[in-house]
Amino acid sequence: MSLYVHFRKEEHPFVDQVLEWKELVLDQYRPKLTDFLDPRQQEIVRSLVGHQDDLHVSSWGGHSDAERKRILLYPSYFEPDISDYDIVVFELEYPSKFITIEHRQILGALMNVGLKREKFGDILNNDIRFQVILAKEVADFVKWNFTSVGKSKISLREILTTDILSLKEQYTHLEVTVSSLRLDTVIAEVYKLSRSKVKPLIESGFVKVNWKVIEDPSFSLQVNDVLSVRGKGRCEFVSNNGKTKKDKWRINVRFPK
Structure with missing residues (x-):
């Protein structure tokens, strides 16, 4: 096989x-x-x-x-x-008393300077402090080219991994009943959207499964798949709890708090 x-x-x-x-x-x-x-x-x-x-x-x-x-x-x-993992961590320095920045803005700014997604890891924050984990081989490039987020000028300060923000992710769970495990069906139920709105979102590339854009509404989901819908957040398909008497699936998903 x-x-x-x-x-x-x-x-x-x-x-x-x-x-x-x-x-x-x-x-x-x-x-x-x-x-x-x-x-x-x-x-x-x-x-x-x-x-x-x-x-x-x-x-x-x-x-x-x-x-x-x-x-x-x-x-x-x-x-x-x-040390064999060749990882560098930068903390962003910016006028936090006057400017608000967001995770998605940092992600977009890193991509806009030409950095491939696989060259940086997690972006950490506690609402005010932001840190970016990078592959060592691109650290100098990022330090010289990543100078703004949105309208705010920033600078980068290298920190030790021992100074990384400690963030334990917490979740809320939700059980929903769906007629099938199709991507469009599950998204409609989980995010409380009409099927007519879900299909264009998927076909426009606004939906990812396991960090990859999926443009097929009929894509079949499996347990442990991670879904994200642009502007709606991310959730994980945690378990399939079997079928109801009406032959529908009962599934459990979880959202980061």
């Missing part, structure tokens, strides 16, 4: 990439550090590597609760250290 049957079609190119990383580590007997990967990609890497005596996997995203992480694939002789 092909290993591809365990993954969605849109994940096959990433599966091929992981297999190349594995081959490189085993053939050249040296570690391979990835860019920042989202949680689904991290899961795929770990499932493909499995438990092997001669190949190991570890990950780090700058802090213990990181969502996006760099993964290190390495041979058995290698003993990884935090």
